[in-house]
Amino acid sequence: MLRIVTDGAADVLPEWAKEYGIEMIPVNILFGEKSYLQGVELDNEGFYKLVDETKRIPKTSQPSPHQFVEFYRKIAQKGDTILSIHITAKLSGTYASAIAAAEELKGEFNVIPIDSACGSLGIGLMCREARKLERAGKSVDEIVKYIEGIKYRVRVILTLDTLEYAKMSGRVKTLQAALASVLNVKPIAVLRDGDLGMKEKVRTRKASLDRVIEMAKEEFGNTPVYLAVVHARDLKSGQGLLEDAKKHFNVRESMISELSISVAANLGPGTVGVILYPVE
Secondary structure, eight states, rough: EEEEETTBHHHHHHHHHTTTEEEEEEEEEHHHHHHEEBBBBBBBBHHHHHHHHOOOOOOOOOOOOHHHHHHHHHOOTTOOOEEEEETTTTOSHHHHHHHHHHHHTTOOEEEEEEEEEEEHHHHHHHHHHHHHHHHHTOHHHHHHHHHHHHHOOOOEEEEEEHHHHHHTTTSSOHHHHHHHHHHOOEEEEEEEETEEEEEEESSSSHHHHHHHHHHHHHHHTTOOEEEEEEEEEOOHHHHHHHHHTTTEEEEEEEEEEEHHHHHHHOOOOEEEEEEEEEOO
8 A cells, every 4th residue: 555654844735634645744843841743732823822922933853763663653554655755855854764764664664755855735735646646546656756757846935024033943144134124124935956045035025925926927937837825824915825826827726725833933924925836
């Protein structure tokens, strides 16, 4: 049997987990001395409440190889193939943990770790498409080949409402964050080829949301796409962006999701953006 696994840095729509059999290994969220399993012991609202109360940004740590071994054994049976699709290895050690676990479990399961070079709903869509391909009769090798071919074509473009979280988490230099804060600049971050980079700084929130769509349109034109919008504690902005974006793309399907805690911890509430996933 084919099991599909991802991690807490992916976003998977609630109905997909059951419908497509997608299992998620939680990320560790560290608040001081206390550790929580994302989505198991701490949900999104609980996370933001803790941040508000403590005025501290938690650290996130990838599941250890031991956690992966235990998780694989919990969700699979001997002889199963496990397709384990994870957040870009350039931002996390999760993929490396999966590789170590796969090595340890040789002979028990056929674990195939994949570096998605992506994050958020980009990974969720890869997991969903992998299951759809399996149900269409494709082999595991064909599914892996598809993911390896699509992953560098998926684009995540986000605009941050504040750089405070990115500053506290170490994602941007303190001086850059302070200057942007003084100027009230809204940065735009792009996840491309596994790297997350601050590409542009725009003066207003509206201009930044417009620019997110423009940047995606420059790259995708009229290519048929799955269009996803993600947001961190800002559903209203997310819904507005989705409605606006639908007018600019050849959309086969659209969706909206809240950003996972492990991503929001580094980018902050008010972060909103689009994910464009080419339809094969």
